[in-house]
Amino acid sequence: MDDLELATSRLRLRRFDDGDLPLLTELFADHSVRRYLAVGRMDRVAALDFAAEFIRRSEGELSEAGCGALALTRKADGRPIGYCGLRPLPDRIRAVELLYAVAPDCWGNGYASEAARAVVDWGFAVLLIDEIHGFTRPEHGASRRIMEKLGMRYRGDTDRYYGETLAFYALGRCANGSNPA
Numbered sequence: 376m377d378d379l380e381l382a383t384s385r386l387r388l389r390r391f392d393d394g395d396l397p398l399l400t401e402l403f404a405d406h407s408v409r410r411y412l413a414v415g416r417m418d419r420v421a422a423l424d425f426a427a428e429f430i431r432r433s434e435g436e437l438s439e440a441g442c443g444a445l446a447l448t449r450k451a452d453g454r455p456i457g458y459c460g461l462r463p464l465p466d467r468i469r470a471v472e473l474l475y476a477v478a479p480d481c482w483g484n485g486y487a488s489e490a491a492r493a494v495v496d497w498g499f500a501v502l503l504i505d506e507i508h509g510f511t512r513p514e515h516g517a518s519r520r521i522m523e524k525l526g527m528r529y530r531g532d533t534d535r536y537y538g539e540t541l542a543f544y545a546l547g548r549c550a551n552g553s554n555p556a
């Protein structure tokens with residue numbers, strides 16, 4: 376688990392380290408990123424605290440549940456550009472939530488889709504997760520498009536998590552066609 380790394384043609388996903396704190400702080404302090412995440416307004420200091428807690432939580436989830444958010448870096452220059460991963464859902468055992476965020480200056484290059492594909496395949500083929508769920512604000516076209524490209528099916532809107540109504544997408548292991556590695 377310590378050497379956990381997922382790779383795609385352009386990206387690497389690995390556990391967070393302290394060097395990822397500045398990027399995560401930037402992400403959470405940026406209104407254009409935060410507006411679609413279930414986090415409230417925050418200044419830089421609050422974003423730094425939130426980023427540190429995000430890393431701690433992800434590390435805890437990786438140790439306890441085997442899955443969590445991973446740092447997303449670009450192979451070409453090694454730059455951390457965001458995160459992508461799977462997070463346990465509080466009331467589910469065999470279903471997890473898909474997460475992703477990319478630095479705004481890197482949007483539109485297919486990075487989130489590429490990372491999410493690798494993470495979904497990891498979840499089904501290696502972790503043997505039964506279902507991957509995704510939640511997004513209904514008006515978030517880019518996030519919906521990413522989940523649709525992954526083959527996730529829209530199952531309607533739900534207010535089950537995050538205290539707001541979100542579009543709910545899901546994909547099962549059999550439908551993904553992933554076989555155990």
Ligand SMILES: CC(C)(COP(=O)(O)OP(=O)(O)OC[C@H]1O[C@@H](n2cnc3c(N)ncnc32)[C@H](O)[C@@H]1OP(=O)(O)O)[C@@H](O)C(=O)NCCC(=O)NCCS
Nearest residue numbers: 408411475476477482483484485486487488511516517520
């Ligand atoms: C959502 C986010 C991860 C997308 O990252 P990205 O690397 O630009 O995404 P990709 O380039 O892989 O794919 C985006 C897809 O959505 C499409 N898209 C972009 N804006 C869109 C819109 N307003 N409506 C519909 N589709 C849209 C793109 O054309 C692309 O689809 P395509 O490959 O068929 O052309 C990024 O904008 C982000 O980090 N946002 C803030 C955090 C966030 O919203 N996270 C998800 C929370 S649910």
